[in-house]
Amino acid sequence: MIPFLLRRLVQSIPTLLLASLLIFFVIQLAPGDFLTPAKLNPNISPEALAALERNFGLDRHPVEQYFLWLRNMVLNLDLGLSFSYQQPVLDVIKPRIANSMYLVLLSTLLFYAIAIPIGVYGAVRQNSLGDKSVNVILYFLLGFPSFFVALIVIYFILKMRTATGWEIPINGMTSNGFDSMTSTQKILDIAKHILIPAIILAITDAAGLTRVIRGQMLEVMRSDYIRTARAKGVSERTAIWKHTFRNAILPIVANIGGLLPSAVAGAGFIEVVFAYPGMTPMILEAINAQDLYLIAGFTVITTVLLVIGNVLSDILLAVVDPRIKVG
Amino acid sequence: MKKILALALALTVGAATAQSAFVWPAAWTAEQNTTNKRGGELRLSAISDFKTMNPFTSAEADSIPTRMATGSGLFTQDPRNDEFIPYMATGAPVVSNNNKRFVVKIRQGMKFSDGQAITADDWISTYKIHTDDKVGSNSRDTFFLIGKPITVKKLDNYTLQFDFPQPSASALSIMSYAPWPDHVFGKAYREGGADAIKKMWGLGTNPSQIVSPGMWVVESYRAGERTVFKKNPNWGDWNKDSRGQELPYLNNLSVRIVSDANAALAAFLAGQIDIVGMRNADDLAQSKKAIDAGSLKAFLKPNVSPQATSQWIVFNWNKASDPAKQKLFRDVRFRRAMSHIANRQAMVQLALGGLGSETYFSTYPIFKQQLEAGLAAGAPQYKYNLAEATKLLAQVGYTKKNAQGYLVDKAGKVLEFNLSTNAGNTVREQLGRIFADEAKKVGVKVNFTPIDFNSLVGQLTAKGENRPFDAILLGLSGGSNIWSFGSNVVPCGTNLHSYNNPTDGKCATSQEQLMTKLYYQGDAELNDAKRRAIGGQLMKVEGELQPVIYLVGGNYHVAFNERLGGEFAANMMDAYYGQRFQALTFIK
Numbered sequence: 001m002i003p004f005l006l007r008r009l010v011q012s013i014p015t016l017l018l019a020s021l022l023i024f025f026v027i028q029l030a031p032g033d034f035l036t037p038a039k040l041n042p043n044i045s046p047e048a049l050a051a052l053e054r055n056f057g058l059d060r061h062p063v064e065q066y067f068l069w070l071r072n073m074v075l076n077l078d079l080g081l082s083f084s085y086q087q088p089v090l091d092v093i094k095p096r097i098a099n100s101m102y103l104v105l106l107s108t109l110l111f112y113a114i115a116i117p118i119g120v121y122g123a124v125r126q127n128s129l130g131d132k133s134v135n136v137i138l139y140f141l142l143g144f145p146s147f148f149v150a151l152i153v154i155y156f157i158l159k160m161r162t163a164t165g166w167e168i169p170i171n172g173m174t175s176n177g178f179d180s181m182t183s184t185q186k187i188l189d190i191a192k193h194i195l196i197p198a199i200i201l202a203i204t205d206a207a208g209l210t211r212v213i214r215g216q217m218l219e220v221m222r223s224d225y226i227r228t229a230r231a232k233g234v235s236e237r238t239a240i241w242k243h244t245f246r247n248a249i250l251p252i253v254a255n256i257g258g259l260l261p262s263a264v265a266g267a268g269f270i271e272v273v274f275a276y277p278g279m280t281p282m283i284l285e286a287i288n289a290q291d292l293y294l295i296a297g298f299t300v301i302t303t304v305l306l307v308i309g310n311v312l313s314d315i316l317l318a319v320v321d322p323r324i325k326v327g
Numbered sequence: 328m329k330k331i332l333a334l335a336l337a338l339t340v341g342a343a344t345a346q347s348a349f350v351w352p353a354a355w356t357a358e359q360n361t362t363n364k365r366g367g368e369l370r371l372s373a374i375s376d377f378k379t380m381n382p383f384t385s386a387e388a389d390s391i392p393t394r395m396a397t398g399s400g401l402f403t404q405d406p407r408n409d410e411f412i413p414y415m416a417t418g419a420p421v422v423s424n425n426n427k428r429f430v431v432k433i434r435q436g437m438k439f440s441d442g443q444a445i446t447a448d449d450w451i452s453t454y455k456i457h458t459d460d461k462v463g464s465n466s467r468d469t470f471f472l473i474g475k476p477i478t479v480k481k482l483d484n485y486t487l488q489f490d491f492p493q494p495s496a497s498a499l500s501i502m503s504y505a506p507w508p509d510h511v512f513g514k515a516y517r518e519g520g521a522d523a524i525k526k527m528w529g530l531g532t533n534p535s536q537i538v539s540p541g542m543w544v545v546e547s548y549r550a551g552e553r554t555v556f557k558k559n560p561n562w563g564d565w566n567k568d569s570r571g572q573e574l575p576y577l578n579n580l581s582v583r584i585v586s587d588a589n590a591a592l593a594a595f596l597a598g599q600i601d602i603v604g605m606r607n608a609d610d611l612a613q614s615k616k617a618i619d620a621g622s623l624k625a626f627l628k629p630n631v632s633p634q635a636t637s638q639w640i641v642f643n644w645n646k647a648s649d650p651a652k653q654k655l656f657r658d659v660r661f662r663r664a665m666s667h668i669a670n671r672q673a674m675v676q677l678a679l680g681g682l683g684s685e686t687y688f689s690t691y692p693i694f695k696q697q698l699e700a701g702l703a704a705g706a707p708q709y710k711y712n713l714a715e716a717t718k719l720l721a722q723v724g725y726t727k728k729n730a731q732g733y734l735v736d737k738a739g740k741v742l743e744f745n746l747s748t749n750a751g752n753t754v755r756e757q758l759g760r761i762f763a764d765e766a767k768k769v770g771v772k773v774n775f776t777p778i779d780f781n782s783l784v785g786q787l788t789a790k791g792e793n794r795p796f797d798a799i800l801l802g803l804s805g806g807s808n809i810w811s812f813g814s815n816v817v818p819c820g821t822n823l824h825s826y827n828n829p830t831d832g833k834c835a836t837s838q839e840q841l842m843t844k845l846y847y848q849g850d851a852e853l854n855d856a857k858r859r860a861i862g863g864q865l866m867k868v869e870g871e872l873q874p875v876i877y878l879v880g881g882n883y884h885v886a887f888n889e890r891l892g893g894e895f896a897a898n899m900m901d902a903y904y905g906q907r908f909q910a911l912t913f914i915k
Contacts, residue, residue, distance in 0.1 A: 032781020038386075039788045039822065042803055042813030046822045048468045055463040086384040086463075087529045095531075095550040162622065171590065172552055176370075176581065179547045179555070275586040277376075277551025285375055290781070 005311065012307045019303045020070065023296050028062045034083040034290045056083055069293065079297030084289050089297035093279070097264050099173060100271070100278035103194050103201075104263045110202035111209070116249075118206070119213025123221060124240060134210075141207040147269035150200050154273070157196070169193045171275035197274045201267055209252070216248035246320065253320050257313030261305040347436045349414055353569035354407065356911040357896035360568065360576055367914030368555075368579035369891070370600045372591045376551045376584050380537055381528040382507050383456050386465045391545060391554060392505075394580070397909055398542035398562060400503035401431055401487075406895065406904040409696070409808050410855075411499040415445070415506075426494035426853055429502065433485045438561035439508050440537075440544040447481040449506035449540070452513030454479040457504070461521035469501055473847070477501065494851040496810045496858050508538045542566075542910060543580055556580040566910060576893070576913035596623055601891050602906075605629070605884035608680035614886055624889040630882045632901035633684040633692040636804040638758060640665065640746065640876040644827040644835060647793040651736075652744065656797075656826075657835065660719045662873040666709035667716035670765045674879045678757035682884070686877040688866050693883075693902050694811045700859040701866030709873065717769050725770070734770035743772035747786070748800040750777035758878055759800050790828050799825070800878075808903060810850050810858065812865060817846040826874040838872040890915055 035052055038044050053059045057068070072078045079089040118138075122131045141149075157168050169175065173193050174186075181189060220226060221244050229243050264279070271278040279298070286294040318324045353359060379385050382392035403414040413419060415437065420429040437445040457464045458476065470477050475492035482488050489502055515523040528537060534545040543556035556579060563573030583600060585591045592610055595603035596617045605611050605627075617623035642662060646653040655661050671685035684692045687708040688701060709715075725734040725742050734742040746763065748755040756777050763773035786796040803823070806813060815823040819839050820832025827835045834840045842865055849861035883902035887894065893911040900906045 030781070031779055032785060036781045036784045039784050040801070040803065042805055042815045042823055043468065044465075045468045045471070045815065047474075048465075049822075051460045051467070052463055055461070084386070085378045085530065086381065086525060087379065087531075091529060091531055099551070171585070171594075172583070174549065174552060176368075176553075178549070178553075272586055275584070275590055277549070277584070281551060281586060282376065 004314075008307075008311050015307065016300070016303060020073075020296070020300055021066070023299045024066045024069065025062065027290070027292055027295055030290065032290065033058055034292065036290070069296070073300070079300065080293030082286075082294040082297075083291045084286070085291075085294070089294050092282075092294060093298055093301070096277065096279045096282050099276070100265070100267060100280075101263050102173075102190065103198055103267050103271070103276060103278060106194055107198035107201035107205075107267065108259060108263075110198055111205050114202055115206040115209040116213060119210040120217055120240065120245060122210065122214040123217030126218060138207040138210055141204055142211075144204060145269070146201055146204040147273045149204055150197065150270050150273040153196065153200055168196070170196075173277055194276075197267065197270050197276060201270055212251060213248060216251065217244055220244045220247045250317065250321055253316050254313055256316055257309030257311070258306070260309035260312065261302045264305055265302050347417075347434055348565045348567045349434070350567050350569060350571075351574060351908070351911060352405075355895070355899075355908060356893045357899075358892045358894060360572075360893060360911070360913045361570075363572060363576075364892070364913045364915065365576050366578045367576075368581055369577050369602075369909065369912055369914075370581050370583065371602055372583045372585045372594060372600045374585060374587060374591065377530065377548070377554055377582075379529060380532055380545060380548070381525075382505065383462050383464045383512070383524050383527075389582075391548075392507075394556060394582070395537075395539040395543045395545065396505035396541040398566060398575075399505040399540040401433070402499045402503045404500075404808075404904075406899050411503075414503075420489075420499070420502075422853075424490075426851075427491045429489040429491075429498060430482065431487045431489070431502065433487065434565060435485055437540075437565050440539045440559040440561060441508075442561060443508065443510055443538075445506060445540055446484045446509075447487050448484075448509040448513065450487055450504075451479055451481050452509040452516065453504065453507045456507075456512055456516055456521075456524055459516075459521050459524075462524050466504065469504070494853060496850055496852055497807070498853070500807060500809055506540050508540070511538055542575055546579070551584055553581055553583045556582075568911065574910045576911070577909070580909065595625075595886070595888075598623060598888065601888040603886055605886050607881075608682055611682075611884060611886075626885070626887050626889055626894075628885045628897065628900070630682055631885050631897075631906075632883050632903075633686075634804075634881045634883050634902045635691045635693050635806065636802055636880050637686060637689065637691060638755065638800070638802040638878045638880060640669075640762065640798055640800045640878065641787070641825045641874070642744075642798050643794050643796050644874075645792050645794045645829055646797070651740070652797065655723070655742075656744075658723055659872060660722050662876065663709050664716040664719035664723075664769075665766075666873055666876045667712045667719070668765050668769060668771070669762055669876055669878055670711045671879050672711065673765075674758050674761050677761060678754050679879060679881055682882045683879050684882060686880050687870065688877060689813070689816065689869060689875065690811050690862070690866060691806070692880060694808045697808070697811050697859055697862050697866075700863035701870075702863075704860070704863030704867045706863065706866040706870040708870065711765075713765070713769050720769065720771070728770050732767075732770055733772050741772055742770065743774060744797040745774045745776065746798045746800055747776055747778045747783055747796065749780035749783050751780070752777075754881075755800055755802070762800070762878075787825050788822050788828075790822075790832075791830050794828065810862070812846055812849070812862065814846075814850075817865070817869075818843040836872065838868050839874075842868050842872075 034056065035049060035058065038049060057065055069080055072080060081087065082089050082092050085092045118134055122134060125131050154170050157170055160166060161168060169192055173190060175189050178186065178189060226239060226243055230239050267278060268280050271280040283295065283298055373389060377391050378387055380391045385392050400414055401416040402411040405412055415434055417432040417434050420431045422429055433447060439445055454470065456462055457466045458470045460467060472492050472495055478490045480488045491498060495501065512524060515527055530548060530550065534547055537545045539559050542559055542562050544559050546555045546557040548554045558575055558578055566574040568574055585594055588606055591603050592613065594600045596613065605614065611629050614625065614627055618625055618627060642656040644653065644657050646656065675681060675683040675685060686692055688706065690697050690701060692698060720734060724736055727735050729735045729741065746759055748759050759775045763775040766773045783799060787799050787801065789795055813823060815821045818824065819834040827839065834843060845861055845865040849858050849865065852858040852861055885900055885906045887906065892913045892915045894907040
């Protein structure tokens with residue numbers, strides 16, 4: 001186990017170096033920099049702009065900027081200062097990551113809770129009316145991006161709101177007066193706000209996984225050892241859940257590592273549609289403002305998590321499938 | 328006996344503070360709070376998240392520090408006549424040394440939100456930190472005039488002395504910066520210098536540590552969601568309404584972060600926020616519909632005034648790579664023809680949905696007094712007139728048209744130029760297209776291409792004899808009604824003097840020299856009427872030279888939820904002063 005981890009650690013160094021290099025220089029390729037909009041301000045003098053450039057280190061050569069940034073990152077675990085916030089990147093990102101995690105974790109839970117039973121059901125009752133209708137619906141959902149579904153849902157919520165007067169939140173993460181609520185009220189308030197985006201995310205994503213599980217289950221169910229198990233008189237329940245399911249979910253386990261970076265990276269455009277204070281809106285704003293170290297720092301974090309997630313996947317896979325050995 | 332003594336003491340102290348209070352004129356609101364309604368929350372929105380609570384590193388327009396500092400500064404402008412009146416100062420400054428020295432007495436009895444007295448030290452420390460270039464304050468420039476620093480000295484605890492390198496019309500405005508607490512920032516600065524200042528008051532700072540000189544202080548901050556401000560309890564000690572009641576009436580101000588302007592409008596229509604900016608006819612129509620349907624109770628007034636912005640086309644005078652084009656762009660007849668081509672009325676109708684104003688000068692149409700002074704001085708307006716444009720182009724040497732209908736010179740070369748604007752700005756894209764269409768009618772070929780904003784700014788601000796563009800359509804905003812000409816725009820050699828920006832920064836024409844001279848002359852003139860007259864002269868020269876073709880500007884519309892009271896009278900509302908003072912706003 002330990003040699004495996006060490007080997008992975010060594011392997012990850014060139015990966016991360018290359019990733020950081022790419023991130024940094026791709027951002028540099030864009031025309032202009034963080035101070036470009038300030039140049040259009042009739043009240044900022046060229047001297048002040050030059051002073052700001054010096055303060056931000058933007059007057060240095062990009063290669064020099066890269067090495068300074070890399071050195072700080074390796075030696076001090078410091079991802080640099082965000083230009084627009086004038087604060088360490090980590091401090092800026094932390095609250096946003098926490099917000100995104102609430103949403104992503106809930107939607108992941110819902111995602112498995114929806115995809116696994118439906119996938120298994122589809123395989124066990126293959127070609128039944130239920131299976132077919134589920135298939136049709138999922139087929140449609142696969143084609144829809146989640147943010148589009150979200151827009152449709154918001155439309156119906158608004159219609160319902162004008163018709164019934166129900167206060168279903170469609171944006172943000174908390175209500176007015178959140179700070180004066182008790183802790184139970186706070187949890188309920190957040191739950192109320194994230195439930196709908198989480199469900200939309202889970203449902204649209206579940207379409208893909210359901211089909212994978214269904215296919216896997218069908219394949220495993222036809223294999224010899226399941227037939228043998230059934231012939232030996234194993235109950236249907238055990239045959240499906242213990243023998244078939246455990247073997248069918250191997251590809252899912254292999255993907256679990258990807259959850260780690262995605263939990264941090266935010267829920268994508270759904271956060272934008274619901275004006276949710278997660279990672280995505282902030283990163284979009286940072287890209288817009290060319291806030292160099294904020295974009296680079298965030299990308300490095302997700303890359304590191306991706307590497308760690310992959311290691312975790314491998315270990316998990318070894319736990320689930322005894323044929324695979326780590327080390 | 329003791330009780331009576333205490334009561335008497337309280338009464339005298341009370342009387343003393345009442346005397347030293349600033350009384351907000353009753354005329355500053357159309358709706359008096361006569362029933363003394365108190366409490367409640369004014370709910371606003373913002374498109375992008377707040378970046379910091381630190382007043383020295385903040386670079387945003389409506390930052391947390393500027394919101395907190397609402398209701399601070401030595402002087403304030405009266406929206407009725409634009410005049411400066413003493414605010415944190417007790418009276419008008421004593422001016423000496425050829426209008427370069429200002430001695431100001433500070434009102435006594437003012438306190439920060441943490442209860443500490445506001446004294447001269449706070450202004451001194453704030454000044455020192457703003458001017459330290461290692462801090463990187465955005466306000467640093469405001470403490471310099473023609474490259475020389477303005478100095479601030481403390482004469483005693485309640486007297487300040489400002490020394491300017493030369494007289495300035497903006498002196499009172501420059502002096503009116505918010506004083507941040509010396510016992511917080513001054514202390515940190517003395518101990519740890521610029522680095523200590525930069526580390527202060529980030530978004531993670533506990534709001535209980537935040538201290539404010541103004542009306543508001545942060546109560547809570549939630550990243551990307553909402554910031555709630557509460558009233559500074561000590562502000563009311565020296566801010567009273569005309570009936571002697573403490574201000575503000577409101578308890579809280581909240582700013583909700585919305586994803587974009589559409590979301591802000593939706594929140595307004597749903598009654599979740601109280602005030603929203605109306606961008607265009609579509610916004611107005613949606614709000615009107617909601618009001619008519621009864622789902623929203625709101626006040627709506629379109630076209631209250633022009634916005635304080637400009638949209639223009641500038642031609643590049645530094646085009647060494649193409650001497651023919653350089654000669655053309657430097658020809659005043661060509662530029663006047665281009666102004667005649669600009670169909671500003673169509674631009675207002677088509678690009679701004681009818682809700683805008685035609686512009687002919689760098690002075691925004693909202694600054695009416697300056698504009699009138701310019702017209703009185705005889706500043707010309709080259710209005711839409713294709714026949715006149717054709718005539719002027721013929722004078723330049725373009726009389727023949729080719730088979731495609733474009734004007735050609737003697738060598739048969741088509742009269743054409745490239746015009747860029749920033750891609751994604753739909754209004755500017757439409758303005759450019761209208762301009763190109765009209766130009767075609769007289770035979771000028773305009774190759775109009777929207778390009779990336781950052782590249783565009785790079786081109787516009789490039790220096791040298793051969794700058795990389797023909798013509799650019801862009802806009803500016805910002806500036807004051809005291810001296811409404813850009814310090815970076817008018818004088819030769821400044822970075823937004825965008826038509827002529829050679830390496831040595833020299834003027835190319837005598838008119839530019841005159842404009843530079845008039846700019847500094849007006850900036851140094853303290854008398855309002857005389858200064859406006861100088862501005863009028865400047866507008867006349869600028870109008871004749873037409874280095875920049877001004878096009879149109881959008882209008883400012885007012886919309887607010889009817890639960891709010893205390894707004895300005897309708898004739899006082901405009902894009903510069905807004906629709907109300909927060910201090911006089913109350914919830915009905």
